[in-house]
Amino acid sequence: MRAAVETTELHQLTLAQAGELIGSHRLSPLEYVEALVARAEAVDGQVQAYVTRTFEQALDGARKASDEIAAGRYRGPLHGIPFALKDCFNTAGIPTTAHSRLLADNVPARDAAVTRKLHSAGALLMGKLALFEFAHGGPSFDLPWPPPRNPWNLTRVTGGSSSGSAAAIAAGMVPASIGTDTGGSIRVPASRCGITGLMPTPGLVGRSGVIPHSHTFDRSGPMARTAEDCAILLQEIAGHDPADPASVAREIPDYIGALTGDLRGLRIGVLRHNWEEEVAASADERRAMEAARGVLEELGATLEDCRIRPMQSYGDIKTIIAETEVFNVHQPELIARPGHFGDDILGRMLPAALFTANDLIRAGREHQRAIAEMQPLYERFDAFITICSGEAPAFSAHDPLAFWKHSNHFTAANVTGQPVLALPNGFGSGGLPLGMQILGRPFGETTILRIGHAYQLATGWHLRRPELVAGAVAPPVEEPTLTTGTMGNVDPALRATCLAAAGRAGLDLEGRMLEQLLEGAPYALAMADRMPRDHAYAEAPANVFSLRSP
Numbered sequence: 001m002r003a004a005v006e007t008t009e010l011h012q013l014t015l016a017q018a019g020e021l022i023g024s025h026r027l028s029p030l031e032y033v034e035a036l037v038a039r040a041e042a043v044d045g046q047v048q049a050y051v052t053r054t055f056e057q058a059l060d061g062a063r064k065a066s067d068e069i070a071a072g073r074y075r076g077p078l079h080g081i082p083f084a085l086k087d088c089f090n091t092a093g094i095p096t097t098a099h100s101r102l103l104a105d106n107v108p109a110r111d112a113a114v115t116r117k118l119h120s121a122g123a124l125l126m127g128k129l130a131l132f133e134f135a136h137g138g139p140s141f142d143l144p145w146p147p148p149r150n151p152w153n154l155t156r157v158t159g160g161s162s163s164g165s166a167a168a169i170a171a172g173m174v175p176a177s178i179g180t181d182t183g184g185s186i187r188v189p190a191s192r193c194g195i196t197g198l199m200p201t202p203g204l205v206g207r208s209g210v211i212p213h214s215h216t217f218d219r220s221g222p223m224a225r226t227a228e229d230c231a232i233l234l235q236e237i238a239g240h241d242p243a244d245p246a247s248v249a250r251e252i253p254d255y256i257g258a259l260t261g262d263l264r265g266l267r268i269g270v271l272r273h274n275w276e277e278e279v280a281a282s283a284d285e286r287r288a289m290e291a292a293r294g295v296l297e298e299l300g301a302t303l304e305d306c307r308i309r310p311m312q313s314y315g316d317i318k319t320i321i322a323e324t325e326v327f328n329v330h331q332p333e334l335i336a337r338p339g340h341f342g343d344d345i346l347g348r349m350l351p352a353a354l355f356t357a358n359d360l361i362r363a364g365r366e367h368q369r370a371i372a373e374m375q376p377l378y379e380r381f382d383a384f385i386t387i388c389s390g391e392a393p394a395f396s397a398h399d400p401l402a403f404w405k406h407s408n409h410f411t412a413a414n415v416t417g418q419p420v421l422a423l424p425n426g427f428g429s430g431g432l433p434l435g436m437q438i439l440g441r442p443f444g445e446t447t448i449l450r451i452g453h454a455y456q457l458a459t460g461w462h463l464r465r466p467e468l469v470a471g472a473v474a475p476p477v478e479e480p481t482l483t484t485g486t487m488g489n490v491d492p493a494l495r496a497t498c499l500a501a502a503g504r505a506g507l508d509l510e511g512r513m514l515e516q517l518l519e520g521a522p523y524a525l526a527m528a529d530r531m532p533r534d535h536a537y538a539e540a541p542a543n544v545f546s547l548r549s550p
Helices: 015-023 029-047 055-070 113-120 163-170 187-193 227-237 273-278 283-298 311-336 343-354 357-372 375-380 411-416 445-459 492-504 511-530
Strands: 050-053 082-086 124-129 176-181 196-199 219-224 267-270 302-305 383-387 420-427 433-440
Touching: 015 029, 015 227, 029 050, 029 055, 029 082, 029 124, 029 163, 050 163, 055 124, 082 113, 082 163, 113 124, 113 227, 124 163, 163 176, 163 187, 163 219, 176 196, 176 227, 187 196, 187 420, 187 433, 196 227, 196 445, 219 227, 227 420, 227 445, 267 375, 273 283, 273 383, 283 302, 283 383, 283 420, 283 433, 283 445, 311 343, 311 357, 311 411, 311 511, 343 492, 343 511, 357 411, 383 445, 420 445, 433 445, 492 511
Parallel strands: 082 124, 082 176, 267 302, 267 383
Antiparallel strands: 050 124, 176 219, 196 219, 196 420, 383 433, 420 433
16 A cells, blocks of 8 residues: 555545545555455445445446546546445446335446436446335335444444445445435434435436435435535536436536635524424433534634424425325335335335325425525525434334324425535434534535535544444344234224225235324324415415426
8 A cells, every 4th residue: 555545544535535645646546446345345244235236347447547547537536436326326237226126126227317427527336325115114124135234333223215325434335425315314324324414405416317206305415424525526416417307407616615614704593492392302412512503603603593393394294295206106016016015115105195185285385385484594594503313223213103203303404495414413422423414595505515514624523433343244133113003903984094095096905004004094194184274375386397498
């Protein structure tokens, strides 16, 4: 190994560090890929992040990149940099499974838009990473591939749905991945695995070639060690995607140049009510947020408490719309091959059969209200901060019904259309990472990346690494309990309502699948009942678009 990189093991480099070394000819892409292949072979048996490995392809690409760079044809900071993809991004000639047996043999003919952009930048695909089934569901043990383990504690979950992406980065197997976020799927695993993840503004990063979950709320974004790394990735993957109807054509700013380290003049709203009134945050989380506030003030920002609508309202809006959409996406297979889905995703999708067209439109109109009411706050504040999800729990603590029972502090930004950076914010008493979310105005990525970068320069939480023993295997864990024994205790009227809804959807349910519909039904119906009915004649849903000539 060259003297310039002897002080840091290659698998511990950030993307920015590796790019600088490669660009200055102090590290070859081949040497770097070889080191990451060795790292993956040493630790992935216990982390279980990869679904498909493309190591030989990456090594071939590294040889080509080394030759190109040596010949003076350097493409930029991602040239020769290894990356991996959440396995819902299409990769030409390489399986894209969405972590489901339904797509176990799916080999796309074309790359996703994001995949093409990264290849064009000279980045090298190491493989496809595990996720929760179809970017939904939970940490399931009844799928063809096991759920990834948290590198900080192999008996704990990673969070999802971009589970393998967060685990692989935290374990040092790749410096970067691209995840998706529909209700926290980049930010939850980033927080629980001690890395950084960015959910961009809707329309900024193209979604063509990404297996859909919710057409309204899906977003694609970078996951890496640092805010600086996320800025480098975003610089390459942002931009108009003609094949994505929701893509926005706009000038792309200099995300990397925005990382000044200076927060003077910025006004940051503190969503304190999220963790003091609406969710059972631990004492560690509360202390971490108070400490973070102090750091941001020392860096020159002005912070002030503010409020948004209750988390339950955002959760109702997002769930009615997104679950209706994901049910529609998978309805043909729910009719033809329901047993091919995992238990957890069925528990989320099946109760959506109860939502009506009227529920969907009312949720869409309330969605528009939620977006509009943020405008006064955008005039007062440049960004906002709130908590993430606390220390990662054990697999056995997973409650399949929690999705229906509890709202969370991630969903609000999916509904309002804000970009969010999730980054490390200390450690809890159990020794596991804590996180903080920095929310921006729509298309305010430069500001939240600037804040996150300055915070990381001042703190160093992102510099800590989990300790993994090479060659170890994943320890046994207690799997979550799936059934609640609901079948014999259901009101006959509710049972009739559920059977009628299933019949209208073309589903013939019995046994466990009927039980799952019955389990989630009271929560789904309560969401629909909570949706306001006082919308004025002219209030349109948020998915009403205006077309403008270029």
